[in-house]
Amino acid sequence: MAAHRPFPDLASLLAASDEAGYDLAPRDIAEALAAEPAPCLHHAAPRAAHLALRAAHAAYESRFGHSFVICLDALPPSQHVDQVLAGIRVRMEHEVDEERAVTADELRRLARSRLVELVAEGW
Numbered sequence: 614m615a616a617h618r619p620f621p622d623l624a625s626l627l628a629a630s631d632e633a634g635y636d637l638a639p640r641d642i643a644e645a646l647a648a649e650p651a652p653c654l655h656h657a658a659p660r661a662a663h664l665a666l667r668a669a670h671a672a673y674e675s676r677f678g679h680s681f682v683i684c685l686d687a688l689p690p691s692q693h694v695d696q697v698l699a700g701i702r703v704r705m706e707h708e709v710d711e712e713r714a715v716t717a718d719e720l721r722r723l724a725r726s727r728l729v730e731l732v733a734e735g736w
Contacts, residue, residue, distance in 0.1 A: 630721070630728055631725070642713070651682075669698055673701050686722075
């Protein structure tokens with residue numbers, strides 16, 4: 614993406630990001646996942662919620678070998694823990710190849726969200 618800068622507008626930047634995301638090799642996705650923090654809760658959340666989330670993440674990582682990633686931008690923070698837990702529950706049923714594709718899509722969504730945020734902040 615850096616070789617194609619500057620981008621004339623946000624839409625062009627996001628299109629380039631999407632294209633780059635679709636071109637990632639499995640090794641690139643693994644590298645991105647290694648740097649991606651697992652979704653977490655606000656420190657004031659109930660202890661039981663922290664424990665449930667930690668256990669769900671551990672089960673997911675044991676099955677798939679990497680952190681669970683999900684883009685939660687469309688949801689208010691009050692729904693994040695429920696959405697993460699539901700997402701893990703559903704995605705634990707995936708075959709490895711299916712989950713790899715879902716994970717790559719979530720990484721693309723996260724990248725788009727972060728780019729929009731950077732542009733909005735005046736990057």
